[in-house]
Amino acid sequence: MPVGNIYLIAAIAIIGGGLFGFDISSMSAIISGKPYRCYFSSSRLADGTCPGPNSDVQGGITASMAGGSWLGALASGFITDRLGRKKAIMIGSVLWCIGCIIVCASQDVAMLIVGRIINGLCVGICSAQVPVYISELAEPKLRGRLVGAQQWAITWGIMIMFYISYGCSFINGTAAFRIPWGLQAIPAIILFFGMMLLPESPRWLARKDRWEECKDVLILVLGKGDPNSKLVNDEFVEIQAYCEFERQNADVTYLELLKPHMINRTHIGIFTQIWSQLTGMNVMMYYITYVFAMAGLSGNNLLVSSSIQYVINVCMTVPALLWVDKWGRRPTLLVGATLMGTWLFANAGILATYGHPAPPGGVDGIAAASWQVSGHAAKAVIACSYLFVASFAPTWGPVSWIYPPELFPLRVRGKAVALSTSANWAFNFALGYFVPPSFENIKWKTYILFGVFCVAMFIHVFFMFPETAGKQLEEVEDMFTDINGPKNIGTLAWKTHVGQRAPKNAIVSEKLAALGRTSDEHVKSEMV
Template sequence: MAIGNVYVISAIAIVGGGLFGFDISSMSAIIGTTQYKCYFNQGPAPATSADCTGPRSSVQGGITASMAGGSWLAALFSGFLSDRYGRKTAIMVGSCIWVVGSIIVCASQDIGMLIVGRFINGLCVGICSAQVPVYISELAPPSKRGRLVGAQQWAITWGIMIMFYISYGCSKIKGTAAFRIPWGVQMIPAILLFIGMCFLPESPRWLARKDRWEDCHAVLTLVHGKGDPNSPFVVQEFQDIKGMCEFERNNANASFFELFKPNMINRTHIGVFTQIWSQLTGMNVMMYYITYVFAMAGLSGNNLLVSSSIQYVINVILTVPALLYVDRWGRRPTLLLGALGMMTWMFANGGLLKSYGHYAGPQGVGDTPEASWSVSGPPSKAVIACSYLFVASYAPTWGPVSWIYPPELYPLRVRGKAVALATSANWAFNFALGYFVPPAFVNIKWETYVIFGVFNFAMLVHVFFAFPETAGKTLEEVEDMFTDPSGPRYVGTLPWKTRIVTRKARLLEQGEVDEEKTAQFEHDEGERSGSDTQVQA
């Protein structure tokens, strides 16, 4: 039995994104606890447990960044794994790797073992974060592709929030169980992901690429036709996929180096920078090291952890509007508004800390060197508010769209490799920022916010002049948009002139169908997306 409902398929596949979220808060909620600091202490021998300083700031940056290092390596090579063995198989391999990494992390006896375990966890996250969006985008209908692919970001936010509260609860336990339990529990979603993927179909476009046409048609019938192989949407989609595969075989090869050829380099740069900018927004500061930020604002103990957790709730709730409306809003406006909002709050925080704060000394606030700047009174509340507003700006914009956008840009023959390259850029910068932020707070203090504010301004300009609109188009139509100069939606050199296009508008524009047939076509597309039946594959 195979599952044919696209919402159920997405709900299972995006658990791979939830693993990344688990990792983020399993570190951010633990690095401030006494149990963690004492077990991995690198400072002078403490007289009491309260005197433990934990790993040095540069070492803590390395511990945090080790996961991103593994993710970068795995994301880079996940395209080859996905193209050879299938999107579904690649995700299942990733889930197995996560279990191995979680066991090592949970059993860590020293910093070296912890880093190795997190690096292995990163291998899973790299594979899943690159290939889950590809898998969903190749199964989803164009009218709901943004919602379904963007659900990966929602899973990440849920993973962050759930693991934070698990870690917070375990912080009350004495001894190493305070961090070993959360690090062990995080393997459970990976086991569920592996089991769930066994009941999902393979990507129809990958099957077509392997000349498995009967299987491709069967999956389209299962997912889009509710068991009817003659459904208008199934027939049209099958013809589009077949035509694209034939064109690619006759006109192009599928080597990795094709991504850097003149006819592809523009799309490659857009996809890569979508992921790079998503890291340079500064969200890493808020997710990994929010306890340092709020310590500067005078919070400590339970108040610090509870206040930190509020941003995770905000992240979960405000991702929902993007899932509901991103296919109507479009990709470009969402990215532009997000960059503008995040730039505003980053500069505001930098200004508040500079104007109303002061240097807290080499020991930092609460003997935390990374909390190197202190602010109190109403300005401290403003810093906290701006931090929350920053998360509220990121959650419905760059959070989901950075996963939705790259898989839409590339032709089938290189989609797995291209998205893998883009995602590897995400993890390369995640690694760099994870390592950079703790020393940055120690050495350049409030100016760290100004740096990220400038990045947000740069991405605002870049998106406006370089990123075309892809919402509402089939993957084959997006390919035509980039390659067919005679087409009505050819990008040319003016991405800001591209618009959201519905399937109905395209068919009517080309005169292929009349109003009645188009209405029936879209009715069929909507109905089969809402089907909750399971049929024999």
């Protein structure tokens, strides 16, 4: 008998998000360590120290996981439509284990990159399909909290693996990085066997005309085992109404997402993920040790101070899980962009005013740590970095995963979210590769660049991103096709509010009327 408690379902599924978190902090904690720098070093200095891979190579190593994730996210659209959300996530967990084996056994940079690409395939699949899976099972009032829990899992993965990597940093030899990379496989094993206990998405089952199974899942999850639950019957009627209405459309391809009636929400979904990367948060996660090295920290102080931001990340994600469905998506994104832009510009100003170029070769032999600041200014840089993380965690962090699955109708949701998530990983790849050379060449101006992005995303969200909180997934469709709004845009974004929606019965009746049926006829046909 599958598990029916939606909180337990979400708790198992979001382990897929935790895998990405494990990767982030295992790299950020390991890349500054002597064993890693010596083993994968591009050269050895005259004094015998190891500078580690040069900036371009380290950027490529870090970005390789995101490159695999981009491919995995795109492929997940086909996998999930054919095999289902549940099996897609299970396939991802298997790929992660394979990648971990190769990474753990890496003999050179090439082998390390291959393993990280395979890890990336898993992260791409899971990051695209876990939000879809949860959003299609959860009722509207819980959807934001449960889908946003994926971001919380990412933060937990980051924090747990960082401290594991920190503990292993005291080990001499290659075990210092091989042990953390090997331990990453454990959550994937738990995810694989845990998913066996969970039901399939009822909306995916409906698309495959497996109506009995669809209703059984709704009874299990929404009705708590009561087949006569009004919530179950209402949801079942609405799902079927939309499925029948959508079946009049042609088979879905990625090109469907570029057609006039779909392009607006496609661009919103894609830019939600692009902007979440251009905030600079993942840069802060991967390369925080570089930033703090510029502020004069080294050794254990460097790692411990870096770890504080991971604790902040975990704690500050909790408010979003509790209240994001009340706050709404738009205000949360707007406030987040404003605060993050503030801290980024502050850091740029502090570094420009009180900092100076580092000696040739960078701080502690790290070329990317090319700028130095000390005294009270260094403390201010660290404080702004912490405040930046505290601003991202309850805003763009969870909402970037919550928002895209809410934008699209059922027939295209799997591929649409896959395309949106692929944009996340494309930019993650670009930034992972770009940032070390950026710190080396344009130094503190890197912060200016990301601050400008935050200003741009504020403007974009205000004018183009409608509110989806409190609405059923099927009801969002009507908001985008509002005949009173501009063509192919629907209701103007700044005129939308939390929970503002047409009555459910009116929406179902409208769809059924297009099919030449009434709600009563539909209910009777399904009760037979």
